[in-house]
C-alpha cells in the first residue's frame with residue numbers, strides 16, 4: 382500500500398503557516414484547541430483567534446499564524462485543515478489544484494508528475510479514510 386512519504390516530504394519551510402489569513406476553524410477545532418491550551422473559548426478568542434461573523438481563524442502576527450514559531454507550537458491541538466495539508470483530495474479532482482498546491486508547498490514531490498502522483502495520492506487517501 383502506498384505511503385504518504387512517496388509523494389510528500391515536509392521541508393519545514395513554514396510557508397504554509399505564513400500569509401495574511403489562516404485556515405478556518407470548525408467547532409471541533411475550537412474544542413480541541415481549548416482542551417490543548419487549557420483555556421475557555423473567551424480566553425482563546427482574546428489571545429489567539431480572529432472572529433469575523435461565523436468565520437473563526439487564528440490571529441496573524443508578523444505575517445504568520447500566531448502559533449508559528451519555527452514550527453507549529455500547538456501540533457496536537459491544531460485545526461484539522463492544518464493536519465490535512467498538503468495531502469488534499471482536491472488534487473485528485475483537477476490538475477490545476479495539484480499545480481497550485483505544489484507551487485506553494487516545496488514538500489510535494491511534483492517531479493512524479495500529475496498522473497503518478499494522483500495514483501499514489503488516491504491510495505494514501507483511501508488508507509487515511511478522509
Ligand code: SF4
Nearest residue numbers: 392394395397486488
Ligand atoms: S509549505 Fe509544505 S514543506 Fe513547507 S512546512 Fe508547509 S507542509 Fe512543510
Ligand code: SF4
Nearest residue numbers: 398446448449453463
Ligand atoms: S496552527 Fe500550526 S500548522 Fe496551523 S497554521 Fe498555525 S502554526 Fe501552522
